[in-house]
Amino acid sequence: MIKVAINGYGTIGKRVADAVAAQPDMEVVGVSKTKPSAEAYVARQRGYPLYIAEMSKRQAFEDAGLEIAGDVTDMIKHADVVVDATPGGIGEKNKKLYELYGVKAIWQGGEDHEVAGFSFCSSCNYNEAKNRQFVRVVSCNTTGLCRIIQAMDERYGVGRVRATMVRRGSDPGEIKKGPVDAIVLNPVKVPSHHGPDVQTVLPQIDITTMAMIVPTTFMHMHALQMDLKSDATKEEILAIIEKHPRMGLVRASTGITSTAELREYAQDLGRPRADLYESAIFADSIGLVGRELFLFQAIHQEADVVVENVDAIRAMMNVVDEAAVSIEMTNRALGFTAL
Amino acid sequence: MIKVAINGYGTIGKRVADAVAAQPDMEVVGVSKTKPSAEAYVARQRGYPLYIAEMSKRQAFEDAGLEIAGDVTDMIKHADVVVDATPGGIGEKNKKLYELYGVKAIWQGGEDHEVAGFSFCSSCNYNEAKNRQFVRVVSCNTTGLCRIIQAMDERYGVGRVRATMVRRGSDPGEIKKGPVDAIVLNPVKVPSHHGPDVQTVLPQIDITTMAMIVPTTFMHMHALQMDLKSDATKEEILAIIEKHPRMGLVRASTGITSTAELREYAQDLGRPRADLYESAIFADSIGLVGRELFLFQAIHQEADVVVENVDAIRAMMNVVDEAAVSIEMTNRALGFTAL
């Protein structure tokens, strides 16, 4: 059993913990929090040993009826791999600790590529992650872009990619962040950082991205345009997506045209936390004008990277040789089949 | 086994179907839809026989790969009780059909009291529903008001109740309804219809309500003020709520101060569809100024009436004598304990 600790039990961390706990070859040895909150009670309900960032907060946790197993350093000592899901920028500061204890660590997309020196996406570069001490799972948006671009590139070759990302303003449980009634360019400058981030995984791709933020909480929407290098048909592309273990098709017959309806559908299907691990590609949006491909895909910011973290653990521990096998194991353990 | 049909498999209907299916003494004999959509696939996934309102639409369903068991009339013939969860105003038109086939029927709060001639809330008037052919489960807001008012009235006696209801603009899956950036008085006139609606269940209560709509999707918020007729303490009131099978406390130690964080918590706890069947009363908000009680409660519009429908079925079939017993059966079958 691979022993996994989750440093930072928030939006991403709590999902990674559940995904790890569901795997046959992994166990959660601990999760960490900075202060008592609803999520700390959730950790207790799940039976995850609770560690804290600062021992000075111990009393506050105990007053809230929460038992503490130790501090983050204690937690790390029990782990083969630490999944660092602390807020962007904090993770980098934890690197020294991981080096000191010689533990493997995975960072999330809020950290720069340089922190780990290697950026990961299961279906793109699983093999290169083998035996590494440090890996960074790319951001939710970058993961969504890499999946479809790699799949198209493998089959047809991909020339230039132009993408506009319309991002959710806050996660569903965040109440401080806006905007309330605004479309915010973020950044104003073109291109946005998402293009270069894709290139940390797929360096060969010519990609330019533009990004904005809108007052929604669930899923980013990508408007994608790609020049393919060889002829394609809509049917082929539908088939590639359908077979992909991390992409799913939103079919016209469901009548779904929005992120809100997708959430409702995920919830109705019984997905825990309404999580959509797969890129949700709108079947009807797939259009080919000559060799130019257009499509819309919705990316569940809280969920898509979760399964990638699980695969990264296997690659780093070098316990499963092939990406496809790890992906299949991850999905099966979660009872997950793409839409 | 009580045979239950769900006429109108939408926001309320799909939840009632799942709640009924979970009961040991009930089964779902069919659900009805007007057109193929995501929800029709959900019905299929659950294994509920699918009936349609108009046979002329059969082809559209079959083209979408959905098998049809018959029309609504066929469905009714198999049922002891029909839960009518069609949109407000449509339910009334179905009454003739239920009379014709001599089937029991339950309407929702979108219909007027007069359609059924009896308005229901499990913890208030279960006994009076016994053996009735027709019952109306009051609206989500009215259910939320009745629960707490009845509990306070039973214990302390309740004088005047003044409530402001801040209502969600649309259900999470609805994309056409707004508002986007407005607080809408609905109605402008004071009092709103919610007060008289409470009186269909609790006629003795002096209640005046004011209501507005805001751009949110999940839960109404009630700001409640009640004059109690005898002395009370905050501890007593907390205890009453804690013991109530359909009210729950949002504790200060969770840090939850909003509807969004409540949804996140419900989701994290594994509640299907993030459903909060109970009124969520903010423990910290409970304030007593003399014999005046103040509190905030959040009401999950999609969920609170669902469990009431299940109890109403038992009362109408007269299979369980006491309200408390039915409520406990309903809750247990759903694996539900209040917050």
Added chain:
Amino acid sequence: MIKVAINGYGTIGKRVADAVAAQPDMEVVGVSKTKPSAEAYVARQRGYPLYIAEMSKRQAFEDAGLEIAGDVTDMIKHADVVVDATPGGIGEKNKKLYELYGVKAIWQGGEDHEVAGFSFCSSCNYNEAKNRQFVRVVSCNTTGLCRIIQAMDERYGVGRVRATMVRRGSDPGEIKKGPVDAIVLNPVKVPSHHGPDVQTVLPQIDITTMAMIVPTTFMHMHALQMDLKSDATKEEILAIIEKHPRMGLVRASTGITSTAELREYAQDLGRPRADLYESAIFADSIGLVGRELFLFQAIHQEADVVVENVDAIRAMMNVVDEAAVSIEMTNRALGFTAL
């Protein structure tokens, strides 16, 4: 003085009325409403004779203290040109009336090109509108696209244009329309109708568009990519925009990065109704990758077409020979200089 009647005094109609009233060579002979409302009081405050669509509503207007000058037919008799700003689809039905009375008419973008047989944008095809009886001013989005594309095409030649339009969900004063918390693909299919609509004005352009709707009320945002046919520099492009009478630059030094801040700025500058008649192009977003041009522009849906209607009137009456002269007259009368 050109006599102008406004049929449909709503979001667009009330702005066109004020813009017409401000012109030295035009006067408002009447505006029409279907029912008494806040806007009817505004018409009275402005001194515009008020006509009504149906005489049966006369009493309702009089009860509200509003004097009625007659019905729409009466209004038309006084007009040289009718600006039809009724809701999309209604305008087409009014065509017979305009033909019967031999009056010139302008429709808005909610009607199909075929209704007028000619689609108009001041800076693109003013001359072709001369002496026509019927003209359609293209929609707010199409107007915004045509202005920049034509300017780039004139100078550099434009190859393919790829645009993603992120549209406001409702106008600021609309409270029924959503969405509340969703990104809605509208349409799901790619390309959207905006591309072909641009081609009604600029048939030579190879344009593909994708469109979605978000929960905001003020301005659409366009993410634009264009292949230029000859070399360009950012400085040149900034200069072209700066000199254009209907495009303005949002400068980095203002710190403005969103539609909301733009509205605040327009309001602070004293623009009536915070109206931004010009396309608001973010200076910092202008990016050139080889001969590929990228930029973001915000389009005030309620305002940009207003000034186009004024120019269309002059072209149809053939009173001003050159587009540039009419545009300058329109702008000056409104005291308008682009950002």
Added chain:
Amino acid sequence: MIKVAINGYGTIGKRVADAVAAQPDMEVVGVSKTKPSAEAYVARQRGYPLYIAEMSKRQAFEDAGLEIAGDVTDMIKHADVVVDATPGGIGEKNKKLYELYGVKAIWQGGEDHEVAGFSFCSSCNYNEAKNRQFVRVVSCNTTGLCRIIQAMDERYGVGRVRATMVRRGSDPGEIKKGPVDAIVLNPVKVPSHHGPDVQTVLPQIDITTMAMIVPTTFMHMHALQMDLKSDATKEEILAIIEKHPRMGLVRASTGITSTAELREYAQDLGRPRADLYESAIFADSIGLVGRELFLFQAIHQEADVVVENVDAIRAMMNVVDEAAVSIEMTNRALGFTAL
């Protein structure tokens, strides 16, 4: 001419500056900013001398083409009265400076009562402000409450007041603050601080308030209930509001039922920045149940306190003896008549 400096040229400060500049007996001697931004250009357009909080930022202003007159200390030396409209909490730190230079100062509602030792509302306690060095204009919500309560108390006597305040999440130009899709209790505890704040102006009133925040940008909505001490009729109350110089009636015939439609109406009427200086009381909402009064009022958070600041200046300078006279002067200079 009273020399007025505005320390903090933001949402409130820029409005106070314009209101002061419009008065016949006052002039703006300077406004201050911390960094160059859109508002700095607006100050330049208006011709207000621009001062800066820290001279180290001078270069940044000059790079943006903005001329600087000096620092805040320089500005204060030119002023008889400083209106401090810096963000809540900053104002308190400026007190020493005002004491040092012996200048009169007015703070806003974001500061505690104790900072000035006197809290002000024109129609409640103008006389008590006379000759004071320091005054605090109460917050937008408190101003709205004080106006109606004082008017009812003067005429009928007011017993207990119970109010629920549904507050806008962010100002229209703010893009960082949320919430996006949540009703947030702020504070969870009942009563909120608004009741005690009213008592700093009207100490005799028995008031309890509850407050929440919703995802809107324009106007708070108050649901008000008051026990009157003598009999009243709806007609009398309508007449009192109609005659009040700082309260206005939203009439049923306008069809307005929301904050968004009110903004549209204010804009259409030509109000600068769509500012509603008056409390907007919905005529149709006024309800009397015995001696209990119910009503809804919308409070434009950015505007209602602006006119109060102007009156406070006159009272502190003791140049106008009667509140009614100053209020009338303020209103007339702004060309403002209540709705």
